[in-house]
Amino acid sequence: MQNTTFIEEKRNKKKLLSSLGVYELRGLARAIGIKSPTTKVREKLIDEISAALATGHVAEPRETNKGRPSKPLANIDDLLVAVQNGSLKEFALNQNQPVFELDEGEKVAPTLVKTFSFGTLVLGGKNVITTNGALNESKNISDMLSQLCQTNQQVVFVSASLTFEEKQVLSTFKNLNVFASSYTDTDGKLYEKLLDATSFVSSQTSDVCVVIFDVARILAELDQRFDHINKVHATESILLVKRVFSLSSQYKSGKAITTICVYDETDGEDQFIKQNIIKISHKIEAK
Numbered sequence: 001m002q003n004t005t006f007i008e009e010k011r012n013k014k015k016l017l018s019s020l021g022v023y024e025l026r027g028l029a030r031a032i033g034i035k036s037p038t039t040k041v042r043e044k045l046i047d048e049i050s051a052a053l054a055t056g057h058v059a060e061p062r063e064t065n066k067g068r069p070s071k072p073l074a075n076i077d078d079l080l081v082a083v084q085n086g087s088l089k090e091f092a093l094n095q096n097q098p099v100f101e102l103d104e105g106e107k108v109a110p111t112l113v114k115t116f117s118f119g120t121l122v123l124g125g126k127n128v129i130t131t132n133g134a135l136n137e138s139k140n141i142s143d144m145l146s147q148l149c150q151t152n153q154q155v156v157f158v159s160a161s162l163t164f165e166e167k168q169v170l171s172t173f174k175n176l177n178v179f180a181s182s183y184t185d186t187d188g189k190l191y192e193k194l195l196d197a198t199s200f201v202s203s204q205t206s207d208v209c210v211v212i213f214d215v216a217r218i219l220a221e222l223d224q225r226f227d228h229i230n231k232v233h234a235t236e237s238i239l240l241v242k243r244v245f246s247l248s249s250q251y252k253s254g255k256a257i258t259t260i261c262v263y264d265e266t267d268g269e270d271q272f273i274k275q276n277i278i279k280i281s282h283k284i285e286a287k
C-alpha cells in the first residue's frame with residue numbers, strides 16, 4: 001500500500017512538472033542546484049528535477065563569477081513547495097489566481113503573466129497581436145501602448161515608414177522610446193534605427209517591453225535597402241527582424257525583456273511571419 005502511494009505521488013509530481021512552462025522549469029532547476037538549466041531541453045529538466053525531488057539529493061545552488069547572477073522567478077519558493085507536495089492547484093490558490101494556460105496546453109505560473117484590457121501578456125516572452133491598418137486606425141494597439149506606458153518598465157516602439165498621423169498618435173504617449181523610420185526618410189534609416197533599438201534594449205538594467213509594429217512593413221522597407229524585389233524576403237532583412245524579436249528573455253541579466261510583434265491580419269500568410277513569428281509566440285487576444 002505504501003509503495004502504491006509513493007508511485008502515485010511520483011506520478012503526480014511528474015504530471016505537475018510537465019504542466020509547467022520552460023521558464024518555471026529552469027527556475028526550479030536553478031533553485032535546487034541543477035547544473036546549467038538553460039542548456040537543457042524541457043524533457044531533460046523534468047527528469048532531473050523529478051529525480052532530485054524523489055531522492056532528496058538536492059544540491060545547493062551553484063555560485064558562479066561569470067556574468068551577473070540570474071534573477072530568480074518571483075514566488076519560486078511557493079512553486080517549489082507546490083511541486084514537492086504534488087499540488088499545482090495549491091500553488092495557484094496561494095497566488096489568488098489560476099494557473100494560466102497558453103496555446104497548445106502549455107501552462108505557466110501566474111507570476112509570468114499580466115492581464116490588460118487588450119489581453120493577456122506573457123512577461124519575458126514572445127507575443128503577437130494583430131492590427132487591421134495604420135496605427136492611427138488601430139484602437140487596440142493605441143490602447144495597448146497607453147497601458148504599457150503606465151507600467152514600471154521601459155517601453156520601446158519599433159516600426160517603419162511612419163506617416164504624419166501615426167507620429168501624432170505616438171507623440172501622445174509619455175515615456176515611449178520610438179525607434180522608427182519615416183515615410184520621408186532616405187534609404188538605410190530603418191536599418192540604423194533597428195540597430196539603435198537593439199543596443200538601447202541591451203543597455204537597460206530594468207524590465208523592457210519591445211513593440212514591433214507592422215512587421216511586414218518593416219520587412220518591405222529593409223528588402224528595398226538590400227535591393228531585394230522577390231516574394232521571399234532578403235536574408236539580411238529576416239536576420240535583423242529576428243534579432244529584435246528574439247531579444248525577449250525571462251530575467252536575463254536581472255531583467256525581463258518582453259517582445260510584442262504586431263502584424264496586419266492580411267499578412268498572416270506571409271511565410272516568414274507565419275513560421276518565425278506566429279508559430280513560436282503567444283497570441284494576445286482581447287478579453
